[in-house]
Amino acid sequence: MSDALTGSSDSQPILSVSNLAVSFRTARGLLRAVRGVDFELKRGSTLAIVGESGSGKSATARTIMGLGGSQQQIDSGHIYFHNTDAADDQPIDLLTLSRKKLISDICGQKIAMIFQDPMSTLNPTMSIGRQIVEAIRKHQRLNRKASRELALQLLEEVGIRQAAHTYKQYPHQLSGGMRQRIVIAIALACNPQILICDEPTTALDVTIQARILELIARIQREKNLSVIYITHDFGVVARVADEVAIMYAGQLVEKGTADDIFYHPVHPYTCALLSCVPDAGIDSNHLYSIPGIPPDLVQPISGDAFAPRNEYALNIDFEQEPPEYRISDTHTVRSWLLHEEAPKLDVHPILAQRLRQMQARVMDTSTHQQV
Numbered sequence: 001m002s003d004a005l006t007g008s009s010d011s012q013p014i015l016s017v018s019n020l021a022v023s024f025r026t027a028r029g030l031l032r033a034v035r036g037v038d039f040e041l042k043r044g045s046t047l048a049i050v051g052e053s054g055s056g057k058s059a060t061a062r063t064i065m066g067l068g069g070s071q072q073q074i075d076s077g078h079i080y081f082h083n084t085d086a087a088d089d090q091p092i093d094l095l096t097l098s099r100k101k102l103i104s105d106i107c108g109q110k111i112a113m114i115f116q117d118p119m120s121t122l123n124p125t126m127s128i129g130r131q132i133v134e135a136i137r138k139h140q141r142l143n144r145k146a147s148r149e150l151a152l153q154l155l156e157e158v159g160i161r162q163a164a165h166t167y168k169q170y171p172h173q174l175s176g177g178m179r180q181r182i183v184i185a186i187a188l189a190c191n192p193q194i195l196i197c198d199e200p201t202t203a204l205d206v207t208i209q210a211r212i213l214e215l216i217a218r219i220q221r222e223k224n225l226s227v228i229y230i231t232h233d234f235g236v237v238a239r240v241a242d243e244v245a246i247m248y249a250g251q252l253v254e255k256g257t258a259d260d261i262f263y264h265p266v267h268p269y270t271c272a273l274l275s276c277v278p279d280a281g282i283d284s285n286h287l288y289s290i291p292g293i294p295p296d297l298v299q300p301i302s303g304d305a306f307a308p309r310n311e312y313a314l315n316i317d318f319e320q321e322p323p324e325y326r327i328s329d330t331h332t333v334r335s336w337l338l339h340e341e342a343p344k345l346d347v348h349p350i351l352a353q354r355l356r357q358m359q360a361r362v363m364d365t366s367t368h369q370q371v
């Protein structure tokens with residue numbers, strides 16, 4: 001769906017995450033933020049991880065980056081990085097590396113991350129130029145003059161017209177969109193193979209959001225980057241994603257290509273999320289919101305975590321966790337609805353109508369991209 005923005009990708013994985021489980025020690029007890037997650041990021045492609053707030057998207061991304069913090073514990077799993085620069089083609093399990101080695105050799109080098117709030121990355125007291133030069137010199141052996149030239153080149157690459165002027169400015173003198181461009185320039189300073197974007201455009205207005213997404217897509221094409229987007233915004237997903245993973249209560253409940261997810265969603269949570277997307281053309285009687293709230297991840301979860309909010313829940317949903325069913329080579333779903341003995345359900349008419357409208361909008365977005 002997103003080939004117009006991202007270009008096509010080959011199917012070799014650059015990152016393979018398997019059975020990843022992550023908890024946080026809290027005053028109330030252990031909070032199970034990520035509960036057995038598997039996914040692959042293919043080289044040169046874009047994966048969007050989508051879900052409501054608190055579903056574990058950032059915890060997953062931060063674990064990959066070694067940024068989990070002191071309260072985090074890894075309960076299980078592997079995160080294999082298939083380094084294209086390595087002499088051998090043996091993947092490295094990032095979870096076996098010391099934090100020091102992870103930070104010095106991989107994160108910020110081979111894998112870079114950008115966040116929703118650029119100010120969390122930028123130093124308000126340092127000029128833009130100095131910050132980019134520092135990032136360059138951390139990763140590459142270049143003298144001061146060459147670093148400055150590369151910094152100016154990076155500023156131009158991220159679409160900053162008066163690079164020499166911006167080089168001397170400070171973060172507070174720039175708009176939100178410009179700051180996010182600087183953060184992208186800093187991320188690119190290490191020449192990464194993977195870019196993880198955690199809600200990179202949420203704080204920006206729609207026009208600037210589109211420009212930043214286009215910028216990331218252009219850089220991705222030029223540098224054959226593999227990209228993970230963390231988002232709750234299906235508008236962003238429709239524009240950028242080759243593959244989509246839907247996250248709920250620490251698990252990936254549905255995974256597929258963007259077409260699988262937008263045109264053939266199966267999990268009731270995916271359908272509900274798609275139906276909640278606000279649209280100016282929808283009258284308020286046809287708006288859908290998911291009833292209830294996500295589970296407390298400190299408490300044990302029995303059965304399917306989405307069952308209490310799912311109007312199609314079966315008895316077994318409250319008792320046993322569903323296995324992952326494979327619908328096609330690209331599409332998997334964790335739901336008892338896929339069991340051969342499960343009843344065939346009619347989708348709620350409002351939900352069905354919202355899904356059709358969402359699909360029409362997605363088609364519209366894809367057509368516009370190709371212009």
Ligand SMILES: Nc1ncnc2c1ncn2[C@@H]1O[C@H](COP(=O)(O)OP(=O)(O)OP(=O)(O)O)[C@@H](O)[C@H]1O
Nearest residue numbers: 024031033052053054055056057058059060069071
């Ligand atoms: N450092 C931490 N200490 C304790 N709990 C944490 C910590 N970081 C995250 N959590 C908890 O882990 C769960 C998953 O959080 P996470 O930030 O990964 O969700 P998310 O899907 O990225 O949501 P959002 O879009 O709001 O960032 C939440 O219940 C959150 O409160």
